[in-house]
Each structure stands twice: as structure tokens, then as C-alpha cells.
Amino acid sequence: MDREKEQELEWLEAQKIETSVDLFASAKKHLQFLETVDRNRELYDGPVLDRAIYRYNACWLPLLAKYSESSVSEGPLVPPLDCEWIWHCHRLNPVRYKSDCEQFYGRVLDNSGVVSSVNGNCKSKTQGLWKRLYPGEPYDLDFDKGDSEDVSEKSSCLEKCTKYDLVSAVKRQSPFYYQVSRSHVTNDIFIQEAVARYKGFLYLIKKNRERSLNRFNVPTYDVDLIWHTHQLHPVSYCNDLEKLIGKVLEHDDTDSDRGKGKKLDTGFSKTTAQWEETFGTRYWKAGAMYRGKTPAPVTTSPYASDVLAKKPTENEDYQNLIQFLELEVVEVLLEIIGVRNLPDGHKGKLSVVFTKTRPDSLFNAERRLTILSEVGEKQVASFQCEPTGELCFQLISSSPSKIPVSREPKNLGFASLSLKEFLSPVITQLSVEKWLELTPAKGKTDLKPISLRVAVSFTPPSRRPSILHMAQPRPSCKGSCFFPIIGKSRHAKSSTQIVDDTQTEVITLRMSDGAAPKDDHSAQRQVIGVVNSGETRVLAEYKGSFWSLLDSEWSLKQVNADNTLFELLGTRLVKIFSGRKLDYEPKHCANIRSDQDFMTLVEFSKEHPYGKAVGLLDLRFGSIEVKENWLVLPGIVSAFILNNVLKKGGFDGFNATTKVIQHESLKTNGLKEESKQTKLVVAVENKVNANTAETAAAIIAPEKGSGCGGGCSGECMVKAATNASGCGSGCSGECGDMMKAATNATGCGSGCSGECGDMVKATANASGCGSGCNGDCGGMMKATANASGCGSGCNGDCGGMMKAAKASGCGSDCSGECGGDMVNAEKASSCGGGCNGECGGNAVTAVAVA
Template identity: 60%
Template sequence: MDEKNNQKLEWLEAQKIEISVDLFAAAKQQLQFLAAVDRNRYLYDGPALERAIYRYKACWLPLLAKYTEPSSICEGPLVPPLDCEWVWHCHRLNPVRYKTDCEELYGRVLDNSNVSSSVNGTSKSQTETLWRRLYPTEPYDLDLINKTTSETERKHTTTTYDLVSAVKRQSPFYYQVSRPHVDNDVFLREAVARYKAFLYLIKRNRERSVKLFCVPTYDIDLIWHTHQLHALSYCKDMTKMIGKVLEHDDTDSDRSKGKKLDTGFSGTTAMWEETFGARYWKAGAMNRGNTPKAVTTSPYGFLGKKLITAEEDVIVIQSPEVDVIEVVLEIVGVKNLPDAYKGKVFVVFSKTQPDSLFNAERRLSVLSESCGEKQVAMFKCEPRGELRFQLMSCNSKALGFVCLSLSEFLFPVSTLSVEKWLELTTPAKRGKDPISLRVAVSFTPPTPSPTVLHMVQTRPSLKDSCFFPLVGKARLAKVFTRVVDETETEVMSLQMRNSNGDTRQVIGEKDSGESLVMAEYDGSCWSLLDCKWSLKKIRSGERDGPLFEIMGERMVRVYSGRKLEYEPKHCAKLRSEQDFFMTAVEFSKIHPYGKAIGLLDLKTGSIEANERWFVLLGIVSAFILSDLLKKEGSLDKVKANVIKVETGVLTDQVKLEEETMMNVDVATPVLEAAEKVNGGAKCYSKELNASGGCGVGCGVKSGNITEEEGGHCGGCGGSGCSGGGGRCGGMTKISGCGGGSCGGGSCGNCSGGCGNMIKSNANEDVRVAAPEALNDAVTV
């Protein structure tokens, strides 16, 4: 009990650390800014970046220095051009170098106290006037066509810091923090508290002369970045706390076994949990894997007029709206356990109300009873019902059970991390002290889950055929394709009807029996949903270009394979399954480089829609596309590939990929919720010998990890490092963290592949790397 009280006191002391910035509000602003930069990805590389760096060094920094001097007269905040602000952002994320550069060039640290972000909507007219006065030949906004600059400006003295490399290291960071839950108020406030605890560990280590690379998870790293962006406050706060400016050097990428990046996260995890008595791994704060490959390098313009509302879809088709949370679960300890069972127990967990995302029982070890081997379960589920924990002996005897309500914490969202003792209900009375489990669980705020629908025929089909209706003489006139949801409830039926000549129609039938014309083909183009949309085949000339275009209130293009967020990572089998899928990608002002809004699985006939407005449109489009592919013979090729993969008859190329990937180590696995596969029950296990990571250093040691099918295994990212990571037949990301480094620590890009995978039974252990098997670090 004294230990627990001391741990609580340590946490309270950590929260007393003084930060002279409103990190909560500033983090929200940083997320908006990173999103704006991501919509202008030409700033990530190439001539535009080179030009932006020149403008930053020759124009913005001198202007900032001149008009933030005490003697200068400048009403209102300065507003940097977006390109200059982006380079400035990356420069400040090396706080020691930025401080040195500013003092050498301008005699003081250039701060943002009288600067407003370009995305804040603040009037920039005053700054434009000052800019034109100083640089009459250089436009305020980035101009990649007219690049003339004066000779005086070209000779301007400036930093020699490699800003190109700094920008490239920071470019992937937004992908790691761009999920909806990150901007949630509760999530961000908890991130601020965890950041203070992170700093407290560093302070405590310095006082005790302990050398440790302290590695941040991504929620902590986001707040750390936010603090650094306020350069003067960061310098003062860090100097007051530890006597110097805390480094965030992101240039070290050495992930060799035993190096700083390899051992950092494990040490941070162990020290955090020993100091504060709370779990370090956190749902929604871990690495997502590598940034997906873009479907285009050139942004598309937005041609739409208005947005479609969900209500327009519901008039014709009603599908259940389901929320989802990501969960990270660990069984920390057990007390009052009879001596005969010590070291011989495990926990089986499930949900009292199985849902469409999680409907299985899973097995998990108890940390205190497993010789210190850390096991963590990661999964997605609906935010309702209870988690049920049943304590089992090794001879499968049930010793008791207990439940934890999810709604207690999520409606409304009050806390996203819970660690407590739960008293078990036992089959028989076992003395005056009941057996109790210490359960640690964290979850993300509820977010809308993708709508998943399936197409099934109304009559038996050939064994090797796809779900979609067969077109030909054998087809009956009234054969419909049923569209069902995850509960197998029919939401509508579809039929392809041939008319005179080239005219064709897609007929939809509702539960009431009413028939509607969902689409018509006039010989050249498909008109969908009462002429609101058109579908046509396109020939882009690009190797991986779009195959079809859906135009209407929005612009959607359909690509072969799994793209963007659906992109498979390292596993050869999943790469070989690219022919089974088609990805619908929306282009808009908000997503000029494309956002994946739907996935069509030709193998199973399932359709996943990430946006409510795309549900009906996606169903009708998928129905038509499957018919088109059938007529062209493409679907026969898909089915042939399915048979080859399922029977083990693979091409030489696929076999080579399989053999190659089976001998690749996994880099820095980091925690993230497992994706749904058969209710989250199917697992794989593999031995990890992983190294990698980044941040204030990062890394992974070897450990056992069992990961769910459809998840990822990969490296950590931090300070903009991209985690390695791949979809490994069924691996839940157990990778790392955010990153940067301190006191000579560093952050490097991480990458990883798949090791040997052994399929296990649904109820086998969820083995997740020992505490030392994660990443990102800081040495002080």
C-alpha cells in the first residue's frame, strides 16, 4: 500500500511541473497547421521545398527579427506564409540548434509570441505590407513560376542547418497523429498530463545520475512538439527544470541491436510503470506504421457544389450506425490467490455483449504471475456492454470472474485510462479475502465505425464464383443480389436488368417491395441515383492510375488494389491479394491528394464505406463494377488467383516474396488496436528480434508477440519518424511511439518487415512483447 501511495505522490509531483504555454490549445492549433501542410504536400520535397527554405532563411527570419525587436512598431501579430511557417516549424523541432542559430544570427531566440499561424484566419495584410517593403521582388505567397530574387537577398547570412533533411524527417509525423480521436479534448488533456510525467522522469533521472533514453509515445510526442514550437518558453521551462535545453535531435537512425534506439522504449516503459504505478502503453497513442503511398503526386481540384448528407442515403437504405473504440488491455496482477495456483493462472477475456467488431474469447497472462513477461491485448470493439474477465488455472479450472463496464467511462467520455482492482465472483467461498484482479485498460474516444455490407445471391452459385450475380443464359430473370449488414439483416436487393439495345438498368428493391431504378446505362455512361452521379471507365495512362471515375457532388476515383489507409504493408500474401480489392478515393479541397472512403473486396463480395454518404453510392457502384469486370473476364482472373492462393499454388514471384519476407526481422513493434477478423478471435504468433524506433531514441528487444489478423507490426515513429510496420497476415501493431531525443538522444526513421508467422488457435495467448520490446528514447 505504501508503494501505491508513493506512486500516486510521484504522479502528483509530476503534475506540478511548470509549463509557461497553454499546451492543450497550442496542440489543437498544431494539428490544424499540420493538416494544412499535408494538403500542400509539394512542401515535403523537391523544388517547392528548396524554394520555401530559401524564403524562410532570406525573408521570414530577417522580417521576424526586425519587427519583433522591442523598439519596432508593429501593430497586431505577424503572419508567416504557409511555406515559411512549415520550414520554421521543422527548424524549431531541433530546439538546441534553433536556439544556437538564432543567437548567432540575431543575438536572441526568435519567438512566436507576436506571431499568428497562417491557418488561424488572422488578417495577414499588415505582414504582406511589411514583406513587400523589405522584399519588393519576392511575392508574399510562394510562387514557383517566377523565382527571381535580388542579389542582396541571395547573400544573406543564414543557418547551415540541413533543413531539407529536417523537413523530410518531420513530414510523416502528421499521419501518426491525424486520427479523429487525437483531437478529442479528454485525449489531449491526458496527453498533456503524460507529457509532464515524461519530463518528470527525465528530471528525476538527472537528479539521480541515471542514464536512460526516455522514449515518448505519440500522444506525448505531440505535446512535446507543441512545447518546442514556443521556442523561448521551451528554453526557459527546460532550463528551470533541468538546467539546460532538452534536446530533440532527430538525426540518429541507428537501430542496431543494443544501441540507444534499441533499448530506449523498454527502459522508459519499465521506469514509468515503476514510478507511477500506471501503464505506459496507451490506446490510440502508438505507431500506425509507414505513411501509405499516395495515389497521385499531383493534387486534384474540388469540383463539387455541396455536400451530401447522410439523410439522403437513409431515404433509400438504412444501415446501422456503429461507433468503435480501440482498446489496450493488460492484466497487471492478482491478489489473495491460493498458493496452489500461484504462477499457474491466466485470464480469458471477452465481452458480455459480443458485437460486430469483437465477439470472441481471448487469453491473456497475468504480469505478476508470468515471470515478468509482459502481455498486452489490443483490439477494437463497440463502446457498449462490459469487458468480462475470467480467471483460469492451467488445468482449465475457473477460479472466478468479474466485469468492467465500458459505458461508465465513455458516456460521456470522462477518462481514457483505468487501472483498478476488481473483486472476483467465485464459484465457492474462499476465505475472508476474495481473489481480485488488477486490470489496466485504456481506450480511445468513440468514433464512427466503417459501414460494412455484403452482397449475397438469392440462389446457390458455383463453388468458385464470386458473390455477384452471374450474367448469362443460365441467369433467371428475377434473381436478385441481397445486400446484408454484419448481422445478416437485409438492407436492400439489387438486380441487373437488360433493356433494348445497350440500355441497362440496376433495380433496387426495398423491404416494402417497392422497386427503384438505382442506375441506368445509355451505351456510353452509367447514371446513378436519380442522375446525381455518373460512373465511367477512364484510361489515365498511369501505371497505378484510377480505373473508374464517379462524378457528382463530389469526385471519387476507383483504383485497383488496396490503397492509402487500406494499403497492405510487408506481407507477400497480402500483396498478392491486391487483385481482390478496389479502393474508392475521394478528392476534395480538404483531401486534394485523396482520402480512401471505401473498399470493395471482390473475393468475398463485401463493401466497406468510411463515409455515410458513400454507403448507397458504393453499393450501386460496386454492383456495376463487378458486372463490368465479369464481362471483361477480369473477375475470372481474380477467381483464378483466389484459388491459387487458397490452395497454395502461388506464382514464382509470390513464392519468392513469401520466402524473402519470412526472413525479415520486425522493427520496433508498437501497440495499436487490432482490426476485426472473425470477431477479433484469429491470432498469429511469432518470435520478434526487433530493433528500431526513434524519438528521443527508441528501440525494441526480442519478445513474444501474438497479433490479430489484419493489424500491423512495425516500427515506431517520432519527431516525425515513420514507423516501420506492415500488415502481417494478422499482426496487431505493437510498435512504438513518438520520438525525438534528449541529451544527445535521437530519432530516426523506422522500418520493419514480417518475421515467421505461426497461426494459432483463436483462444491462444495474445503474446505481446515484454516491457523492453518497444521504442523511442531520451538520454539526459
């Protein structure tokens, strides 16, 4: 029996593992509970947490012990939310929970007969029991009054109170929701595959125990979600694991150091190697890797639910006013595993060039990967693309170094893999690993056809944010006539085109002073819109202290509270903050851009009391990214107003003055008042209610800015020393963030929490800009000979697709701004699971995990 068949049988054996819990249904309820807790973050720390722990020990566990197994009780118990959260965290240390329950109550207190407070509609029975047992303690904890009483003394007097540090347990578990809060995690196929992978994970542990191997197995986040779900059923978990491995499997969440050589790092590397050797499939999975640290909140106080926005209306008049590009996007992890039937003389000189067979606004250039079986090093490409068309692969044989460079690489054949087959119209699977037979590049051959083993995983398709650019039409310019509106103030009636990523015009806007007297700057100011049909509409009017948008459906005003600059109020409440916040928080080498070049639009609602990032305004390049359709038109108009008043040197109507200092002027490309090295410092002196606050925005354009890949907006400047590593599975921190890596440094494994990665420096002769490059190409990065330019969506200064000898890149989930469209690094490790953003660009390399 060949090895591949053995691996298939091992996987089938793993799937025979039985659990006494419906993990699929329970995982969905688990995610709903975590989402509810995250809307009540007072439970994460402080006096409310202390009181919740007291109530859990003093009230909930005794009530559960008294009534959960009573034959006379009717209906399920429903714990208060605060008690359920502490119970949740206690159960995620299953060994300690079991020993505590047995010590105090003589048995493991189970969740059978208990309904979550999130799903329970029958609280009356539990409330009645609670009131009878604890007349002085309300059933529902008032979070606003949670700090009214010091419970430390009362807790010390409890007879039955665990000594387990529940405060620390809560703090370790509170970031978990961020890792699994992405929309694709709730997809049925994703959860089904996660359950199957969890069984594979348990199978590895079982095999290790049978061989007396002491290994620390580290899960990916899809596996960890199911593992947590299993533990939340304590009796079932204990019985299932006793049956499987002869003991209750510990869940060690106390180790959070993701640094090189630490327990998590080595554990994840060994788990990856063991998984791939045992099952012959990839352990890393798109959408299941570490995302990085939880972003800092924009506020510590939850949204006040009594502050109501206008009731949402269906204004079809404005909904149909503009047409904008709407696309779906998937994240992809790609690895080339092996090659067979290779002709003599080509071993060790191979690489695979891959691309899409049809135009793709997100992925429209060639990338290159080495083959694991040929070079012995793990190289993983992570990128985003539309869920259409096919991935096309070409096997390339390169000339040995001793042969003259003029000799052309040989194309040994090509093959393709259809994305539509797996993702449209119905998702059939999210991972595939198969042999692809190559079609010879030149006619037929008598030899057996060469085959490539390709491993691909996807996330379910999701809506891609709309990215729109404010551009000044220039009929006299050559080539692209779209330029960012920075620099000198132009005539008030000059128009600004709003274009999408394909440079298709969406709408044209201009600021009009109306019929007001010249000395009356606050009257009749309007934003006029002209749609493609030629229809002209008034989209906004200045009302003396605020802007009224879309026939008073929205209002834009300046505020001075909670670090908020502006407030957009209409069918939703959107606050505008300076800098990149929440999901847009800069990571890794994105810090090269000044954070004050940006404003983040954050929606507040009962569903998102601490804010949800719904848009990002790039002041420097005059663009706006919008995540929700309802925000597109009000977002465009608001961005235009903010850009207009900033560039003109004043917030006309926002009771503020603005000083604009421009150090140099530019006389190129038909723009007379801009410079190659522009340093535009905007100081805004806000005067609200006689209280003065100063906000400074420094807008600095470096000469030929950094090299960015698909979707990056000009932020990267990466260098890597010889054999420098990137981040391994799960860069949590500053991977690629202008850090210098020592010779032979290795990459962070399962979740780097520190400064892993490096500034990748490559050689010269970079080529020009690719599609969407809206700035200087080549930038502050040097790329190897014949390196390509900016990838798709590069909205700034581009260094294009870099190659760095022995340099680091990024692994899974790198979907942002670092290192160009592809960092192709020889003998380099990379960000593994979870570089959620800016490290390594759209395609990267990783060192073999051994």
C-alpha cells in the same frame, strides 16, 4: 508507505511541473497547421521546398527580428505558409534554433506576437511590411511557380543563413502528421491526458538527470505531439526546461532506425520500464502508438480545385431508401498487471480469459492473457469493440504438465469492467488501471477475495466503416445462404442481396437489359433495386459511355489517367484505383492476398487534395467497406455494377473487352461453376481514345485460406520460430509479413522500421468458424488444440484464433488481419505501439520490456 502509494505520489509530483504555455490550446492549433501543410505537399520536397528555405532565411527571420519586439508595431505578424513551415521544422531542433538565432540576431526569436497563417485573418500589416522590405519577392509563394528560379546561388550569398540542414529536417518532420492525423487525437480528453503524460515524461528526464543517468527517453505519439507543441514556443521552452533540468532539452529526431537493438528500440524499452516502475501505470496507450510507415500517395499532383463536383444536395428520397448498420468503435489496449490474495498452489499456472458480457459485432469471442507479475513477461491485447457493455475477466488456474490433461482448469473467479462508465454518454477518461475484486466461481470462501490488477486504455468512439456483402440467394442451401458472386456468369436478371455483417438484408439488386433489342447491348441497361418494403426503384442507367446513378445525382465512368480505373462523380469526386491504397495499403502478412483483388475508392476535395480513402471494394469476396454515410448507396450501386461487368466478362458500355479464364470448376455447396482452388484471372483491355492500356487482375483463392481474426479478410499466413519475436512498440514495416524469425529473436521495440515479426505456425485441431466467417475456415494456418475459429467479421478464409508456442504477435493498434483473432504466444514479443493493421490479429502478446 506501500509501493503503490509511492507511485501515486510520484505522478502527483510530476503534475506539478509548470510550463509557461497553454499546451492544450496550442496543441489544437498545432494540429490545424500540420493539416494545412499536408494539403500543400509541394513543401515537403523539391524546388518549392528549396525556395521556401531561401525565403525563410532571407525574408522571414530578418522581418521577425526587426519587428516582432518593436514597441511601435501594431497587431500580430503572420508568416507566409511556406516560411512558417520551415520555421516550424527549425524550432523542432531547439538547441540548434537557439544557437542560430543568437549567432545572427543576438537573441532567440520567439513566436510571441505571431499568429499562424492558418489562424491569422490580419495579414495586411505583414504584407505591407513584406512589400516594403522585399519589393521583388511576393508575400505568398506561388507553389505552381516555385521552381521557376534556382535559389541556390542566392542562398549562398546570404549573410545570415543557418548551416542547419533544413531540407533533411523537413523530410524527417513531414511523416509526423500521418501519425497524429487520426480523428481521436483532436478529442479534448485525449489531448488533456497527453499533456499530463508529457509532464510525466519530463519528470522521468528530470529524475535521470538528478541521478546522473544518461538515458535516451522515447515518447509515444501523444507525448511527442505535446513535446513538439512546447518547442514551437522557443523562449518559453528554453526558460521552462532551464528551470526544470538546468538546460535546454534536445529533441533528437535524426535517429529513425527502429530496428532491434538500435537506439530507438532500446530507448523505448527502457522508457516503458522506467515509466511503469515510477508511476505504476502503463506507458503504452491506445491510439498513441506508431502506425507504421506513411502510405504511398495515389497521386503526386494535388486535386485541381477548379474541377468542381455537383453542389451537395439533401436528397432525402435516396437517403432514406435503405437502412444499414451504423456502429461506433473504440480501440482498446488491455494488460493484466498482477494478482493478489492468490490461494497456495496456483502460482505460475494462471491466465485470464476475457470477453464482452453482451453481444458485440466486433468482439464476440473469448481471449486469453497471461499475468505480468506471474510470468514476468509483458502481454498486451489490442482489439476493437463497440463502446458498450462490460469487459468480463475470468481467472483460470491450469494444471501442471505432469498432471493428466483430462484434469479441467479451475475457474478461480470473475470480475467485470464497464466500458460505458468511461465512454458513454460523455467521455470521462481514456485510461484506467485498478484492482478488480473477483467473485468466486463456486459460492463463498473464507479467504480474502482474489483481485486482479487490470490496465485498459481506449480511443474515443468513432464511426465504424459500414461493411456490406454482395451475396447470391440460394433457397436450397443449408445454413448460411450467402455466397460471394465469383465464378460463372449468371442470368442477367438474377438478383443479388446486399447484406451487412449480421447478414441482414439491406437491399436487393439486379441488372436489367430493359426493353432494348438483344443486339443493342448499350441501350437501357439498368440496375433495379428492391428495398425491404418491396418498393422497386431504378438506381442506375447506362447512358452509352457512363452509368447514371440515383436520378443523375452521380455518374460512374471509366477513365484512363493517373492510374485511375473509374471515376464516381456527384456530390463529391471519388476516383477508383486498382489495389489497396492509402489507409488500406497492405502491411505485414496482408500481402498474402493479391493486391489486385481490390479497388480503393478515394475522395478528392479542397480538404483532401491528395485523396482520402473512403471505401474498399473486395472483388474476390464481393464486399465493400464504406467509411462515409454519403457513399453507402452510390458505393453499393457502383460496386454491384463493377462486379457484374467483371464476372460477365466485359465492361459492356465502358468500351472495353474482358477475358475471363477460369482454370477449374467447383461442384460444392450448390455452386456448380466454382472450385476449391479457384484461379480466376481477369485481364481487362481498356480502349480509351484509341490508346490501349492493359490491366490484369489475378484473383487466386488458396485452398482453405489463411487464419484471420476479427475484421480480416482472409490475408494471413503466419509462422513463428521458437521464441520468435514480433514487433515491439511501433512496427513500421513488415511485421508478421511471412518473415521467418530465428530462435530467440527479440522483438522490435519503439517502432520497427523493417521486417520484424514472423510467420506464426501452430499445431493442429483448430475448431470451426466463428461469426461472420464467409469462407473456408481453418485455412492455411494450423492452430493449437481446441483453438477457436474465425472471429467476428472474418470475410474469407479463416484460420481462426491461433496459439503459437513462443510465437510473435502484435501489440497496440493491431486492428487488422494477422494471425487470427488472437495470437497467444508464450514468451513472445509482439507488435507494440502501432501495428496499425494486420499483425497479430485482434489480441496479441508482447515480451516484457526490460
